[in-house]
Amino acid sequence: MKIKVDDQLIEKLQRLALVEINDNEKEIIKNDISKILEFFNKINELNLENVDPLFHPISQGKLRKDEIKTPLDRDSALQNVKRKENGYIIGPSTVE
Secondary structure, eight states: OOOOOSHHHHHHHHHHHTOOOOHHHHHHHHHHHHHHHHHHHHHHHSOOTTOOOOSSSSTTOOOOOOOOOOOOOHHHHHTTOSSEETTEEOOOOSOO
């Protein structure tokens, strides 16, 4: 499938991303998107018939076994908290 990278596409992406793009940036973005799509087109040309899909980038990952553990109770989780109130952690104010 060939995607046409033009001003109409960039304006649609601008609306979807809720950003403002000036004319100079539009040209840069059009060029970058074109390069990305060219790269994916090259990948699509490869014969990947006998290649198994990877579900993890490291084939022999060091993963721990899934074990069911009981979670901390509220009192244990809050025992080292400096500021707490009614069973909740009191954090710094984010609004002045």
